[in-house]
Amino acid sequence: MQTIDLAATTLREANSVLQSQKADTNQRAWEIVNPKGAHAIACGLDGPIEVTVKGSTGYYCAGMNKEATVHIKGSAGPGVAENMMSGTVIIEGDASQYAGATGHGGLLVIKGNASSRCGISMKGINIVVHGNIGHMSAFMAQSGNLVVLGDAGDALGDSCYEARFFVRGKVKSLGADCEEKEMRSEHIEILKDLLLQADADAKPEEFKRYGSARKLYNFNVDNAGAY
Amino acid sequence: MCGIVGLFLKDKSLVPKLGAMLTEMLVTMTDRGPDSAGIAIYGNDADSKSKLTIQSDNPEIDFKNLVQDLSKTTGAKIAIRVKDTHAVLEISEKRASEIREALKTARPSIRVMSEGDTIEIYKEVGLPKDVAARFDVSSMSGSHGIGHTRMATESAITTMGAHPFSTGSDQCLVHNGSLSNHNSLRRKLIREGISFETENDTEVGAAYLTYKMQQGSNLGEALKSSLDDLDGFFTFVVGTKDGFGVVRDPIACKPAVLAETDQYVAFGSEYRALVNLPGIEDAKIWEPEPATVYFWSH
Secondary structure, eight states, X not given: OEEEETTTSOHHHHHHXXXXXXXXXXXXXXXXEOOTTOSSTTOSOOSSOEEEEESOBOXXXXXXXXXXXXXXXXXXXTTTTTTOOSSEEEESSOBOTTTTTTOOSSEEEESSOBOTTTTTTOEEEEEEESSOBOTTTTTTOOEEEEXXXXXXXXXXXXXXXXXXXXXXXXXXXXXXXXXXXOOOHXXXXXXXXXXXXXXXXXXXXXXXXXXXXXSSSSOOGGGGGGO | OEEEEEEEESSGGGGGXXXXXXXXXXXXXXXXXXXXXXXXXXXXXOTTOEEEEEEOSSHHHHSTTHHHHHHHHHOOOEEEEEETTEEEXXXXXXXXXHHHHHHHHHOTTOEEEEEESSEEEEEEESOHHHHHHHTTGGGOOOSEEEEEEEOOSSSOOOTTTSSOEEEETTEEEEEEEEESSHHHHXXXXXXXXXXXXXXXXXXXXXXXXXXXXXTTOOHHHHXXXXXXXXXXXEEEEEEOSSEEEXXXXXXXXXXXXXXXXXXXXXXXXXXXXXXXXXXXXXXXXXXXXXXXXXXXXX
């Protein structure tokens, strides 16, 4: 286990060391102590390493992650795991706004609550939130899965494309062109697998599925007057 | 972008450390607002006394013989504490608003930062650490306080454009965000007889709250109606004689973190501002909900 103390090492040095660990590295286990809410911790990782952050983080932790597993033993500030490509990011506490925004792949697990705009413009990432999510979550979501064990705030999935949303609790309101959909056996399978990966204690049958009503895909001439 | 910090003490043993704790929190928020900084601090409430915090660009000239001049015209017993460009006038009776009127004639160039029984507001242009040092904020004691670091977007970087803004006796407001209907709202408020010192959007927010309270709303109601009448982005923290409140606009894109322990309630634009508070590891930490008014009082 390699330890980086952010009270003694600059963030730039810390990230540079972590980013230089590629597929063939034999230093696979890392620990970051004294994060103290710093911004951009463990960003741009590009190898199959495991990084444990011992505390809470500021803006953009684990952004652009590829291959790596980042485990935050605290809460995360805005934009955690933004634009993640692959790998896994696990947050023991809560996540602030736009967690997992624009993510292309990988798995983001939030064991507490996520606030507004969780999964905004997601493009293939899987996000599992053990608690609740805030308003405008999955706005313009394109693909991937957003699983919420608790409740969802206002305007879930507004203007979404082909992403799937599974919510076990209440949805305060659905966004434009987002609707409840039939839960078929293939969805149960996807959900079962994601819940298992995210160590979430819930049954797939307890969830409802939401997704795009596909009415905003193309310009409708009848709406011309609205512009 | 701007930075806000706030600290409301429940544990009286921390009262002498309020200024030091608040200063450290404020300096952490420097990169959110390096243009100017300010704090409102609520000191001990001495019976039958009131205070005015005043500011002058020429303190040597303006503050000289000020007490004598004011006493001569009003007959009030006044003491003065000068701190850099600011000074606190301590009036031995509840006559702050009367003295404020007398100031207009005695020293027209002096500006009033705050008026009340316990509040003192200090604000200047410059890095938060320099501003805090000029006023020796870290040596101040008090029951609660609010600080702001400004990155100007809507108006010039001036002393009067810095936060906190006074919203009435013992009340103040700090703001992170930008109001988009401040010009039209300013015109409306001017028609209602309210005067403005700057082109600043937050001053309009502060004046709006003052106006609402003049019309009979309490602070909670005024904050609630601000959600309907103010357009734009805001996280507001307001200070009162007894405590402080927090409200965010319904979109809530301006960050906010609250922490509560048995000893204090703390606000930070980011968690970073709170990391060195005692017992933060075990504090209840959460993000305030959008369009929800939070309030703590003694």
